[in-house]
Amino acid sequence: MPSDPLESNEAIRALREALQHSPNNIPLRQHYAQTLVNFGHLDEAEREYRQLLASASENESVKLGLAGVFYQQGKSSQALVIAEDLAKNSRQPARAHLLVARIHYRNGEVPQAVRAYHSAIEADPSVEDSELRVRLGIKATPETSEVVEGKAPAFSEEAGATPDPTIERPKIAFKDVGGMEAIKDEIRMKIIHPLTHAELFKAYGKAIGGGVLMYGPPGCGKTHLARATAGEIKASFIAVGINDVLDIWIGSSERNLHGIFENARAHTPCVLFFDEVDALGASRADLRHSTGRQLINQFLAEMDGVNASNDGVLILAATNAPWHLDSAFRRPGRFDRILFVPPPDAEARAGILRILCKSKPVHDLDYEHLGKKTDGFSGADLKAVVDVAVENILREAVKDGVPKPMATRDLLNAASSVRPSTKEWFATARNYALYSNQGGIYDDILKYLKM
Numbered sequence: 001m002p003s004d005p006l007e008s009n010e011a012i013r014a015l016r017e018a019l020q021h022s023p024n025n026i027p028l029r030q031h032y033a034q035t036l037v038n039f040g041h042l043d044e045a046e047r048e049y050r051q052l053l054a055s056a057s058e059n060e061s062v063k064l065g066l067a068g069v070f071y072q073q074g075k076s077s078q079a080l081v082i083a084e085d086l087a088k089n090s091r092q093p094a095r096a097h098l099l100v101a102r103i104h105y106r107n108g109e110v111p112q113a114v115r116a117y118h119s120a121i122e123a124d125p126s127v128e129d130s131e132l133r134v135r136l137g138i139k140a141t142p143e144t145s146e147v148v149e150g151k152a153p154a155f156s157e158e159a160g161a162t163p164d165p166t167i168e169r170p171k172i173a174f175k176d177v178g179g180m181e182a183i184k185d186e187i188r189m190k191i192i193h194p195l196t197h198a199e200l201f202k203a204y205g206k207a208i209g210g211g212v213l214m215y216g217p218p219g220c221g222k223t224h225l226a227r228a229t230a231g232e233i234k235a236s237f238i239a240v241g242i243n244d245v246l247d248i249w250i251g252s253s254e255r256n257l258h259g260i261f262e263n264a265r266a267h268t269p270c271v272l273f274f275d276e277v278d279a280l281g282a283s284r285a286d287l288r289h290s291t292g293r294q295l296i297n298q299f300l301a302e303m304d305g306v307n308a309s310n311d312g313v314l315i316l317a318a319t320n321a322p323w324h325l326d327s328a329f330r331r332p333g334r335f336d337r338i339l340f341v342p343p344p345d346a347e348a349r350a351g352i353l354r355i356l357c358k359s360k361p362v363h364d365l366d367y368e369h370l371g372k373k374t375d376g377f378s379g380a381d382l383k384a385v386v387d388v389a390v391e392n393i394l395r396e397a398v399k400d401g402v403p404k405p406m407a408t409r410d411l412l413n414a415a416s417s418v419r420p421s422t423k424e425w426f427a428t429a430r431n432y433a434l435y436s437n438q439g440g441i442y443d444d445i446l447k448y449l450k451m
Contacts, residue, residue: 011035026056033065037072040070045069060090063435067099068193072351076103081323081431087119094124102132114138149239151225167238167267170231177221177228178355178379179348183339187212187225191335192233211303211315213277215322216341217425222318223275225341229316230271235270242279245295252296261302261313268312277317278324298327303334320425322441330441340444343378343422346371352379353411356386363405367435370411376420389414 015032022028029052036045040280049066056062063082070079080103086096097120104113114136120127174184185433190212194201214222223239230237240260247253257280264270274280282298301307303315315334319325329335350371356367389410397403430449431444 011069012039012041024055026052026059026062030062030065037065037069042069042073046073060086060092064090064095064099067096071103073098076107077428078097078431079103081428082435084323085436087116092124094120094127098127098129098132101136102129105132105136105342109253110136117411166199167236167263167270168227168230169234170227170237172224172228172230174228175227176231176355178351179344180221180225183214183225183341186337187191187229187316187340191229191271193312195233195235211317212337212339213322213325213329213335214316214341215320216303216386217343217378217422217429218320218344220341221379222341223273224379226271226316226318227272229314230273233269233271235262235269235271235314236267238267238272240272240274242276245280253295257295257298257302261310262308264313265308265310269314269317270312271314273315274315276319277329278319278321281326281329294413300328300334303329323436338441340448341446342448343376343420344382346375349374349377349382349404352382353386355382357406360386360390361405363407365406365411366408370408370415374415376422377415377418378420378422378438381421383420384418385411385414388417 013037033045033048046069050068052062064086067079067082083096083099087093087100090096097116101113101116194206227237245253245256264272281299350367353367353370390404393406428444435446
């Protein structure tokens with residue numbers, strides 16, 4: 001028997017022999033890779049496709065082949081990154097849209113799957129997958145909650161009044177945010193200094209206002225930093241979530257968004273913070289229905305100050321998925337500062353733990369050592385570590401009847417039971433940075449990963 005199990009397959013062996021005589025024949029290597037897929041040798045097929053990409057990095061069929069292998073391996077996030085990019089930018093996007101539909105369906109995301117399937121059929125009706133179509137129930141079920149039997153619900157004056165998010169006056173400032181010094185400096189230059197040195201900036205024609213987009217793994221302090229920015233300059237703070245804007249009635253979401261901006265303009269200086277902004281400003285290329293596009297157009301018009309001045313309105317936004325945000329938001333005058341908010345480094349982790357433990361009974365905590373031992377932990381992860389340590393101490397205190405202060409060992413033991421939450425995000429972000437990095441917008445991710 002051959003030592004290599006692939007040699008037992010006659011078709012694969014024949015293709016290997018052909019490649020020995022023509023190793024640079026890309027179509028032949030693609031055929032070999034697909035044959036590996038057909039016979040279920042997915043790991044070998046992935047290696048072959050990756051080698052092909054090294055010499056044919058712009059070959060769309062090779063990219064789609066690799067995405068298909070990822071899909072069959074169950075690597076949905078890697079497959080989705082490549083397929084979505086091809087669906088947007090390739091010359092023949094139908095097969096990519098179809099793969100996107102299959103991935104969303106397997107993930108239980110039926111509305112997204114339906115949209116992608118329709119996009120595939122519109123691009124090329126010959127790619128129809130009748131089995132997937134039946135599973136999606138496209139003939140029997142509405143495509144999205146906005147459309148029922150081809151009709152959208154009409155606007156209702158009783159659909160609800162424009163929301164008035166609570167205007168906060170944050171008590172925290174930058175000193176209450178551990179680490180993130182480079183990001184704080186960017187925010188100072190873009191948002192704080194134009195307000196505190198207004199005459200100097202006006203002399204150079206720089207208006208007071210503008211936007212900063214922060215992206216990175218969840219739990220790394222984006223919202224906390226936005227609130228601290230308002231506290232730093234003693235400004236009003238309005239936090240906007242998707243539920244404050246989105247409404248099923250046509251035109252109502254746009255009215256809600258306009259009302260939020262008007263509220264900010266009436267309380268300048270004001271930091272207007274949009275959390276999960278990709279849910280409000282998803283790429284219009286991905287949106288099948290005009291209602292979503294109208295909301296994005298309204299958002300862009302409000303940011304541009306088309307009908308009202310945004311002087312004194314400081315716009316911050318956060319997202320865990322910047323790749324889903326419409327590219328128009330990145331134009332100058334909108335979110336023209338895009339800041340990567342990575343997990344805190346060792347020094348920042350030590351600083352965060354100091355803040356978290358400030359009001360708790362502690363004994364000789366070695367924050368620097370704890371910072372080094374919690375690599376990859378987000379700020380939220382570190383809060384979980386402190387919470388677990390406190391719970392363990394309380395459990396012992398109830399049992400023994402003797403309270404004790406928290407020590408370094410208590411936090412180290414707690415850290416061993418908390419899994420860093422940032423690893424999954426970087427698995428997805430790495431693929432976008434490698435395969436969908438137009439203009440180098442995700443270079444900071446590659447730099448952080450030392451790639």
